[in-house]
Amino acid sequence: MTVLTSAIVAVAALVAMAGASHVLLHVFQQEHYEPRRLYLWVSQAYGVRLALPEAGLVLVASIASALAADANGALGVVLAVTLLALAARAARMVWSREQIKPLVFTPRARRLFGLQLALAAIPLALVVALGGDGIWAPGVVGAVGALELLLAPWLLAGVANTLLRPVQKADNQRFLNRAQQRLRDVRPLVVGITGSYGKTTTKACVTAVLDLLGPSYPTPASFNSTLGVVRAINEGLLPQHQSFVVEMGAYRTGDVRELCELVHPRVGVLTAIGPAHLERFGSLDVTEQAKGELADAIPADGGLFVTRADDERTLRVARTRAAGRVLLFAPAPHPEADLWAEDVRMEEGRTRFALVVRAGVAGSEEGRAEVRARLLGEHNVANLLAAAAVGVGEGLALNDVARALGRVAPPDHRLAPIVNRAAGVVVIDDSYNANPEGAAAALGVLRDHPAARRLLVTPGMVELGEREQEENRRLGALAAEVADVAILIGPRGADVAAGMRAAGAPDERILTLPDGPAAHAKLAELTRAGDVILFENDLPDVYA
Known part of the structure; x- marks a missing residue:
């Protein structure tokens, strides 16, 4: 009976681990599978919220089962089954909890989850086998299970993630090769968009403008990492697409460069440089260096780089790192700007303004067109102007660009x-x-x-x-x-x-x-x- 009790305690510990792993894997996925970021979250939240209560329950209940098994084998089994039921109920609550951005069991997530549970199961099985009918075997099994719960973050991100790295690398390379071949086959005009904020809205605006040249394909949702863009290419880029608008996220220096090496943008848009994700970058100087990698990638021959004229950091990137043609925009008249807005106002649920283009940019004379945008707020004027600069830079008529901007719907959850x-x-x-x-x-x-x-x-x-x-x-x-x-x-x-x-x-x-x-x-x-x-x-x- 003691062996049975130990086995049930081991299963209960694994069930508790399954619940904890769902939370940890969820965070790990949202943090782009960066172990350092998971460990930061663990240091702030994991022990109090999850590990200590679960580990304490497993340890106390297993010791109680051991004591009961010594006095009455059947009672020990009953207590172990009770522990299993409690662990199963807790795990079910964790798995069914409300999630803002739910965990997606991708192949990578499934591999990590399965390997972590397998790694946890091996010591538990060994202890059950070696403990045999020993009086304290269920307690020892529970102690091992409790320890594994406390070490679950490192078991996931440190051990399982490291062991699976060769598999993940091979998977990534296969998908990457397919995406590169798709780009060579379709040969779209590639527009890269990065910045501390405004990327997704600007992407929608640029896509609407470039639709004037033929079907334009934007990276969907928040597919703005290298693997996200690879997936977007493989799943959505088709032969009829004349342009491909790529949102480029960055959490560290080198992220944008890696994306540029994948898609080779001919047009680059830098929306802004600000304190978003400052915790990751460390300083605005590092943010500027990271975002400026897009300017580095734009070809001198036929390339176009678009950014703000009214920000010293974006202007410095344009002046020092962009080899191709540069167009600068500003949400109000500015001496450095090639495009700007005048008479900005909100009327009838729309933002209206005059889009002005400096003489020599879209012809020999200064151009003006009225924009009636469905995007709310003066800050969205900058996003619209960035897209207008792309359109003007690609030779589109100013009035056509203004009408295209009026068709842009607000992206979900962005004003x-x-x-x-x-x-x-x-x-x-x-x-x-x-x-x-x-x-x-x-x-x-x-x-x-x-x-x-x-x-x-x-x-x-x-x-x-x-x-x-x-x-x-x-x-x-x-x-x-x-x-x-x-x-x-x-x-x-x-x-x-x-x-x-x-x-x-x-x-x-x-x-x-x-x-x-x-x-x-x-x-x-x-x-x-x-x-x-x-x-x-x-x-x-x-x-x-």
């Missing part, structure tokens, strides 16, 4: 307006991500939108390194000028609240809630006709 006419409520969904500039722009949209009351719902901003608290408090100061009610979530929301109070906002306008569900319940209780609600940032599961 997308949702109108509930029955309730009399407007939601501005800017929940995809938040950075200081984008959050300030979103508050500007909230400020300018007609409303009886203006509500802000945010958990604050993340990945800003040492500036995180400072930037969240600055966001609070801006919110104090705009929001009639602010629903602020979690510890970073508390920093936003501190910024609001420092700016003179009274406590009755500031509500701090521990998590998303509590915030949504409070919002449902408060909302009334005439409200305009801005959802700013929805923290990825790594931070939620």
Whole structure:
């Protein structure tokens, strides 16, 4: 009976490991399978949230099973089965939990998950076999299982990930070769877009403009890593596509260069250089170096590099690293700009402005065209201008470019307006991500939108390194000028609240809630006709 008890305890420990692994693998996948990033999350959250309770349960219950087995074999089995049931229930709750960006069991994820469980099962099986009918065998099995739970992050990212690296490398190379052949076969005009923010919206704008030349294919969703772009090519790039618009994400120096070596862009767009993901880059100088790799890749013969004229960092990249033709844009008249906007205003749910092109860029004389865009906010004017510069640079007529920009729909969760006419409520969904500039722009949209009351719902901003608290408090100061009610979530929301109070906002306008569900319940209780609600940032599961 003791052997049976030990075996059931071992299975219970593996079930608990399966639950923990789902969370760890979820975070690991969101962090692009970077062990260092997973270990950072572990140091901040794993022990308290997951490992210690699970490990403690396995250890205590297994010792109790051992004691019971010594006195009464059947009772020991019953306690072990109870432990298994509790572990199964906990694992089921973990697997079915609400996920902002759900874990996707790709082949890589399945391999990691399976190998981690196999690595955990081997010591447990050995202890069961060696322990035999020993009185303390179930307790020893439980102790091994508890230790494995505590070491699960390193078992996943350190051992399983390392052992599978050759397999993953071979897989990646096969998909990479297929993508490179597809690019050689289709030979589209490739436009690379990078920057600290505005990439996805600019991608949508550029795609709409280049559709004037024939079908244009943008990388879907957030497929902006090398493997994501490889997948986008293999699954979506077709012979009829005349252009391929590639969003290029970067978390470290070399990421953009690697993407450029894959797709060889002839046109590059640098949207902005700012403190987004500063925690990863370390400094804005490093961010500038990383984003500037796109300019390095644009060919001198026939290449075009587009970026902002009104930012010293983007301007420096254009002046020092771009060998081909350069077009500079600005959301207002600027002495360095080739394209700019005048008379920007929000009317009838659209952003309207005059698109102006300097003489000599689109002909011998200065050109002007009216843009009526469905994108909200003055900050989106910059994204529209970047796309206009690409179109003008490729020889498209200015009026045609302006009409194409008017057809761009807001990408999901990026200042997308949702109108509930029955309730009399407007939601501005800017929940995809938040950075200081984008959050300030979103508050500007909230400020300018007609409303009886203006509500802000945010958990604050993340990945800003040492500036995180400072930037969240600055966001609070801006919110104090705009929001009639602010629903602020979690510890970073508390920093936003501190910024609001420092700016003179009274406590009755500031509500701090521990998590998303509590915030949504409070919002449902408060909302009334005439409200305009801005959802700013929805923290990825790594931070939620």
